[in-house]
Amino acid sequence: MMKVAGNSEDKKLKKYGVNELRRMFLEFFESKGHLAMKSFSLVPHNDNSLLLINSGMAPLKPYFTGQEIPPRRRVTTCQKCIRTGDIENIGKTARHGTFFEMLGNFSFGDYFKTEAIHWSWEFLTEVVGLDPNRLYPSVYLDDDEAFDIWNKQIGVPAERIFRFGKEDNFWEHGAGPCGPCSEIYYDRGEKYGCGKPGCTVGCDCDRYMEVWNNVFTQFENDGHGNYTELKQKNIDTGMGLERLAVIVQDVDPCSV
Numbered sequence: 691m692m693k694v695a696g697n698s699e700d701k702k703l704k705k706y707g708v709n710e711l712r713r714m715f716l717e718f719f720e721s722k723g724h725l726a727m728k729s730f731s732l733v734p735h736n737d738n739s740l741l742l743i744n745s746g747m748a749p750l751k752p753y754f755t756g757q758e759i760p761p762r763r764r765v766t767t768c769q770k771c772i773r774t775g776d777i778e779n780i781g782k783t784a785r786h787g788t789f790f791e792m793l794g795n796f797s798f799g800d801y802f803k804t805e806a807i808h809w810s811w812e813f814l815t816e817v818v819g820l821d822p823n824r825l826y827p828s829v830y831l832d833d834d835e836a837f838d839i840w841n842k843q844i845g846v847p848a849e850r851i852f853r854f855g856k857e858d859n860f861w862e863h864g865a866g867p868c869g870p871c872s873e874i875y876y877d878r879g880e881k882y883g884c885g886k887p888g889c890t891v892g893c894d895c896d897r898y899m900e901v902w903n904n905v906f907t908q909f910e911n912d913g914h915g916n917y918t919e920l921k922q923k924n925i926d927t928g929m930g931l932e933r934l935a936v937i938v939q940d941v942d943p944c945s946v
C-alpha cells in the first residue's frame with residue numbers, strides 16, 4: 691500500500707545529478723531482468739518516418755512491430771532525443787528542452803500494466819525518494835485496469851488519480867502499435883504555479899510536472915482509425931532525465 695510520507699516534509703530529498711539518476715534508473719531495471727542497451731544514434735536507421743530520434747521507443751520500433759527479434763524481451767535505455775512533435779513549446783515552458791535524454795523500460799510481449807506501474811512507483815518513491823504525497827498518476831478515460839492498479843494495489847486514493855482523454859493519455863503516431871497510457875505528475879509546489887484558480891494536474895504551468903509516461907501498447911491502428919488488439923502486448927515508458935533532475939534538485943532547468 692501507499693507509504694504515507696508522515697514527516698517527510700522534514701526529510702530532505704537527495705539532490706542527485708543526471709549521471710547518478712541515469713545510472714540508478716538503468717541499474718534498477720537491470721535488477722528487474724532488463725537488458726541495459728546504449729543510446730541509439732539521434733539519426734534514425736532504416737526508418738524513413740522520422741528525421742530525428744524523438745523518444746526512447748523510436749529506435750526500438752522493429753521490436754515492437756515484430757519485424758526484428760529483440761536481444762531480450764525486457765530492455766532499458768537512456769536515449770538521446772531531439773524534441774520534434776511539440777517543438778513549439780521550447781522557450782515557453784521550463785520543462786521542454788530541445789535536446790533531452792529519455793529514460794525508458796520496455797517490454798516486448800513480456801510483462802504488462804501491473805509490473806510497469808508497480809516498478810515506476812517503486813523507483814520514484816523508494817529509489818529516488820520522492821514524497822508519495824506529491825505524486826499524482828493519470829490514466830486514460832476508460833482504462834479501469836490501470837486505475838485499479840494505482841488505487842487498489844499501490845493505494846493512491848481515487849481523488850488523486852486523474853482520468854484524461856485521448857490527447858493526453860492515448861499514445862499513437864499514425865499507423866502502428868498504440869495504446870492508453872498512464873502518466874505520473876509531481877507537484878513542485880506553489881512557487882512554480884500559475885496561481886490561477888483550478889491550477890491542478892494537467893495545468894500548462896510548471897507546478898505539476900509530468901515526469902514519466904507509461905504506455906500500454908495493446909492495439910494496432912491500421913491508419914484508418916481501426917483498432918485491433920495486439921497478440922503481443924508491450925510496455926513502452928519514457929521519463930525525462932532532466933525533468934527528474936529538476937524535481938530532485940528543486941531548481942529551474944537551466945541550472946541542472
Ligand SMILES: [Zn+2]
Pocket residue numbers: 883884885886889890893894895896897
Ligand atoms: Zn497552473
